[in-house]
Amino acid sequence: MGFDRFGVKSFVSETKAEAFVDYLEGGKVMTTKCTVCGNVTFPPKMDCPKCRSSEVEWVEIKETGELVAFTTVMYGPAGFENHVPYTLAAVKFPNGLRIFGEIDAKMLNEQIMAGMKLRVVPVKLPEDRVSYQFQKA
């Protein structure tokens, strides 16, 4: 089992970025940093889009970010029928990274507002699946 364990429903099983899932399993949300030019991206990219080097290292995302966009999905695509309602979000981090993901379902009953401080944490899903979600910082 590799990358096809990522998320509620996965579509991709083979990638050079498979370690992302192993890091989630180990309790860390990581992304890639180019060891040649220092470029950090999210999602991770095993080939630097800026300098084309494939020498990248994994770095942990520990900072607190700020919610910039979100929606609560009442009607989801195939495979998410039993997952609704869920809240998707984009969170901006101080280093300029922006990360798309889901907000912790426990926060659904609270007021979710742009600007609120969130951190990104790994989560275990049923059936040996892993993901990450945003939780209150």
Added chain:
Amino acid sequence: MEKEVAIVAEGQTGFVRRCGISISELCSIAFTEAMEGINLKNEEIDASVICSATEYDKQRSPAGIITEYLNLVGRPTFCVESLCSSSSSGLRIAYSLVKSGMHDVVAVIGFQKMSELTSAEAAERMGRSGDVMWESPFGLSMPAAFAMFASSHMAEYGTTEEQMAKVRVKNSICGVLNEKAVFRKKITVMDVMNSQTIVSPLKMLDCCANADGAGVLIVANRDIAKRITKEPVWIHGLGASTSSTTLSGRETYSSIACSRSAAGAAYDMAGVGPEDIDVAEVHDCFTITEIISYEDLGFAQPGEGVGLLEDGETYPDGRIPINPDGGILSKGHPIGATGIGQIRTIVRQLRGQCGETQVNGARIGLVHNLGGPGIYCFVTILGRD
């Protein structure tokens, strides 16, 4: 400067929820309408560009079967896809083929039979609209992406759900008059506000609906254009651009970067600015999309799109009438035909053929067509002269 490439003919089926005929038959209706009343024989069409988001087709590689049905075989054809902007991509390719001198006359044929898929099949494709590796595993869909843009615009500029609903209200006024539109009912702000939430803050009536439909444009070089028709509409500017597919890759969610760059390129090529546009078709797959696009196209400053709408400037009798055919919200959204549907309206506006929704004296018109949640953007500027 005299323009070199013209649209000499247009045709379009009605956009309907379920057409009940085949994709070739659908294209045939639009093709027959385009060929009516012009001085052009089928065999004078040198090449065709077939536009479809082919993931919605049962037919693999539909260009073959459609060109056969329309008697265009024996000549080159190209199949292009850029989701909802597929047929604007097609026009750009046709322009390039004609401008290069490779061909004199090119037919652009866009279609989609959204009803060809079961709702389960459609839901499956909906789940693969984003980056399937990193973002689809969270259940991202196109409506959800635009809903996120709406939340960001609300947070940044104070835009409200009622204000977004006013886009639907405006577009429904013209939709009532468009006999080729799916929705021909007047809609109120309350209707929108009372409709079911799909992806907050977007409700059912903030969203366009799938439709079946086809459209055709015939593109020709300057010399032949004047022989084919007395009313050629000239291509003044074409701008095209892309934004990152991943939402993580976007720098902002209250603006769509590819709209700004495509518009800039189109204005530069045409030698005009937003203040010169007499009438426009602006991509309104969701109500928020039209507001954001007013700002991205330069019709309003960032955060002032709502004001433009509320001041009545984008109504049919306003300073810059937008979506005088009712927009995608009224017409429905047959993915591969949507761009031609928009371009057709501007062609007809510039020819003065739009009856009750005619913008008096329109000489320069603009078409803004997005593909997906702003992955692709095409801006087309057309002129009567």
